[in-house]
Amino acid sequence: MTPGAGRRRRALLLALLVPALAVPVVAFAAWQGGGGGGTGPSFSREVAPVLADKCAGCHQAGGIAPFSLTDADEIAERADLIGAAVQRGVMPPWPPGGRSPAYAGEAERTLTDRERAVIVAWAAGGGRVDGPALEPRPEPAVRVRPGETLLRLRMPAPYRPSVPAGGYDDYRCFLVDPKLDRDSFVTSVRIEPGQRRVVHHVILYRVDPRQVTEAEGLDAADPGQGWECFGDSGLSNEPSDDALDDADWVAAWAPGWGGGRLPEGTGVPLEAGSRLVLQVHYNLLNGRAPDRSQALVTVVPASTGLEPLRTMLLPAPVELPCADGESGPLCDRNAALRELARKYGPEAAFTPAGLLFLCGEPQGDGVTACERRVREASTIRVAAGHMHLLGSSITIELNPGTSRERVLLDIPRWDFHWQNGYALKKPVEARAGDVIRVTCRHDAGKRPDRAAPRYVLWGEGTTDEMCLGLLQVTRGL
């Protein structure tokens, strides 16, 4: 690691967004099928099964989505909205765009061209509902394999999410103790939300035994269960050569996102005595019930000989000055740095300089990038991106501009609300010396109206920004 870039806030996390991806809309043309007369596809035969399969996991009574798609009347009322959301590609939420490679579980989370066409044609034909809606398939139980131990790590007590007036989102970290008395590997992670309608997503960090005191301190310093944490777990990192190559990320979970298995044959190492942090994003659009979620984590002993899965961080500088015509005390970069130091400690104010040193100046117009060389031959298995609220796109590429170019992740419309990691269906090999580039675009125009203009820098708060690629890799090809 380079001098100024040392001590860096723990890895952040992840990513993803809602939007609308480049899902070409083939609408009517692709729907040629077995219909209900002149009014488009049959609801019962063609539409209801798709809604149950691809939508109702979130859109059910008590779910995270704002209305249920398991009730025929509710569906009939919203046929236009459903057609529009599907046509625009915003639902179901699947952030990666067309340049991205194929990811595990993608088929369960996205619509086929035909399914999209059926729903759009049905809505356009009047959205007639000719039978009952279907219930979603229940989520399959966590499968525990021979040799694995299932840990149920429950939040220590219920937490009542709270937000400032006008806000809907609460990011909270909870420390749980897997009580490991021997070194282990995590092989899968599933979250069982206590209150499905408020738990939007969860990111799991590992806390190694040397960090436990700091984590307990954060917990004790914040009244109530857990502590407030927006960009990451809030734990600091010891300066080390490894800080960017072995970050403390374990896995991410979002509703309906599947079984939570880490890539076959791999596991995230967890030393005896480690803790885990559940970073929970609560979204209170649907109410604010108290939650007590639990993580279901399978582990195997370290002696099992899995390939250790490491998380590489690829940060890029963020330097977003106030726009022309804007003014305010925090439009001054030095004043913004002093504020970072005041809020998050002196080291937070060094990160922007460290990133400029590592990566050079951003390109301007909100675009920033950074390249890192791969130190040793590795196999890239999972990709994720992380920005905050001003993020608008993020791309991670291997060897850009060469014949060995591979896009690892491309999220053309970033939405902080949909964060996740994407396991590559075909792992990608990176040789020593290969270049990995992360490129982000931020749009200062996404700043909430009530927020004062400021020079935005890398930082962990809601009004600070990040540009961070994350790759989970194993050693060797």
Ligand code: HEC
């Ligand atoms: C992973 C959870 C999830 C899945 C799967 C999902 N939705 Fe949603 N949906 C949401 C959430 C949460 C919202 C509230 C807005 C937001 O957070 O983006 C929403 C909002 C909507 C809206 C309102 C959009 C607007 O413009 O106001 C519609 C319509 C919708 N969903 C339809 C669907 C349909 C149809 C499907 C399946 C093809 C689907 N959703 C799948 C979580 C989901």
